[in-house]
Amino acid sequence: DAGVTQSPTHLIKTRGQHVTLRCSPISGHKSVSWYQQVLGQGPQFIFQYYEKEERGRGNFPDRFSARQFPNYSSELNVNALLLGDSALYLCASSLGRQWLGETQYFGPGTRLLVL
């Protein structure tokens, strides 16, 4: 079975632009979470979606938004990009049958550079 896939792998944007990152979960997984990992730090939780509904949101500004589609794939959108948004964006999927204690499977990430 294919693992979690993310696209694109790399992206370069300039300040003020908008970006859309995409994630396809493992087949059968209904929950998708997004994390931001700045160089040299651990990942930070941004959003979790389950059955197309937002189930959790981290401490990120409203410039960050996401959605989940009927096929459980997900998009992360970031508006008005800042230099500080440069990071590796990770998507993780899980079955979503247990709210706590599930293994989350991560994709390879999208590396975003904002100039």
Place this chain on the structure above:
Amino acid sequence: SQQGEEDPQALSIQEGENATMNCSYKTSINNLQWYRQNSGRGLVHLILIRSNEREKHSGRLRVTLDTSKKSSSLLITASRAADTASYFCATDGWETSGSRLTFGEGTQLTVNP
């Protein structure tokens, strides 16, 4: 903010030696997980230990959890050059909804051949 703190931040050992990494956290947890990350790529899940467990093994990995001290350790035995990576602990707790994981800063392990 980061929930966990890994110790040490960096560890360099020779192939065949054991590597021990520690993680401390601040709030009550439901589970603690360890992940590996190679060169800024995606995270690979290593092991999950529940709050009512004290020790867990998986191949060359051994994880312990001490909820009274809010700490965990990851032991990699007979290390190999391929174990070179960053290792992160991640927790989830009853206070947070869904499957939100809170990660530490990570330990960079270098295994020299």
